[in-house]
Amino acid sequence: MSSLRLVVLSVEHELTGFDCGNTELNGWLVDHALASQKADLARTYVALSDTVVAGYVSLTTGSIRPEAAPRRYARGMPRHPIPTILIARLAVDLRHQRQQLGGRLLAEALRRAVLASDTAAARLVVVDAIDDDAAAFYRRWGFIDVPENPRRLFRKISDIRRTLEQP
Amino acid sequence: MSGQMTTARSRRIDVRVTDEQDALIREAAAAAGQTVTAFLLSAGEARARTILDERRHLIMSDRAFAALAETLDAPAQPVPTMRELFALPALPSE
Numbered sequence: 585m586s587s588l589r590l591v592v593l594s595v596e597h598e599l600t601g602f603d604c605g606n607t608e609l610n611g612w613l614v615d616h617a618l619a620s621q622k623a624d625l626a627r628t629y630v631a632l633s634d635t636v637v638a639g640y641v642s643l644t645t646g647s648i649r650p651e652a653a654p655r656r657y658a659r660g661m662p663r664h665p666i667p668t669i670l671i672a673r674l675a676v677d678l679r680h681q682r683q684q685l686g687g688r689l690l691a692e693a694l695r696r697a698v699l700a701s702d703t704a705a706a707r708l709v710v711v712d713a714i715d716d717d718a719a720a721f722y723r724r725w726g727f728i729d730v731p732e733n734p735r736r737l738f739r740k741i742s743d744i745r746r747t748l749e750q751p
Numbered sequence: 752m753s754g755q756m757t758t759a760r761s762r763r764i765d766v767r768v769t770d771e772q773d774a775l776i777r778e779a780a781a782a783a784g785q786t787v788t789a790f791l792l793s794a795g796e797a798r799a800r801t802i803l804d805e806r807r808h809l810i811m812s813d814r815a816f817a818a819l820a821e822t823l824d825a826p827a828q829p830v831p832t833m834r835e836l837f838a839l840p841a842l843p844s845e
Contacts, residue, residue: 589845
């Protein structure tokens with residue numbers, strides 16, 4: 585098995601042959617990942633085997649907020665949006681599946697999320713699961729369903745940090 | 752999204768196109784059974800939403816939000832299943 589390394593997406597990487605079995609995740613990598621990177625809308629990390637992308641994960645920021653307008657709040661009710669680090673997409677090429685690359689990509693994304701929140705505070709990591717299998721993958725590693733938001737899961741960054749500190 | 756945003760189409764976007772682009776877009780719009788305006792708007796809006804990833808921001812009911820916000824103040828707990836995740840071989844970065 586060739587060794588893999590994780591780097592920030594750049595123009596040199598071969599994206600066109602990438603196939604994780606999901607057209608939306610394939611298409612986003614090929615058509616939008618680089619543009620999002622340049623516009624600082626999402627940071628995409630690719631697991632490379634030579635120059636070929638074996639998998640990717642993209643991180644961005646987000647928020648969770650209550651639906652009501654601020655004037656409707658009762659006194660003492662929380663009203664500030666909760667800042668989040670969002671794992672917006674994670675995908676592994678079919679030729680590299682079943683080798684725990686998805687788990688390794690998630691672990692690296694979480695390490696980076698903790699580092700990011702050390703610098704600019706965020707309270708939660710939220711993951712956007714593309715389908716029910718993906719949601720099950722995140723649950724397996726300890727993520728919890730976000731109330732009222734199907735296929736979104738979360739974990740407190742303080743919990744993730746504590747897990748990293750006490751292996 | 753924002754309550755102040757109006758749904759009336761009061762703004763214009765002017766776009767110049769070549770003869771070729773004009774023919775291409777008109778033909779595709781006809782094939783899709785849409786007016787040229789509807790066709791361009793749906794294509795542009797879909798691409799814009801994908802790029803800006805508007806799914807970044809989640810909304811929930813006041814009650815659910817209050818319950819979630821309360822859990823933020825609880826002491827940090829290690830996540831046993833996540834330990835296994837961090838035990839996987841790290842991906843070296845250069």
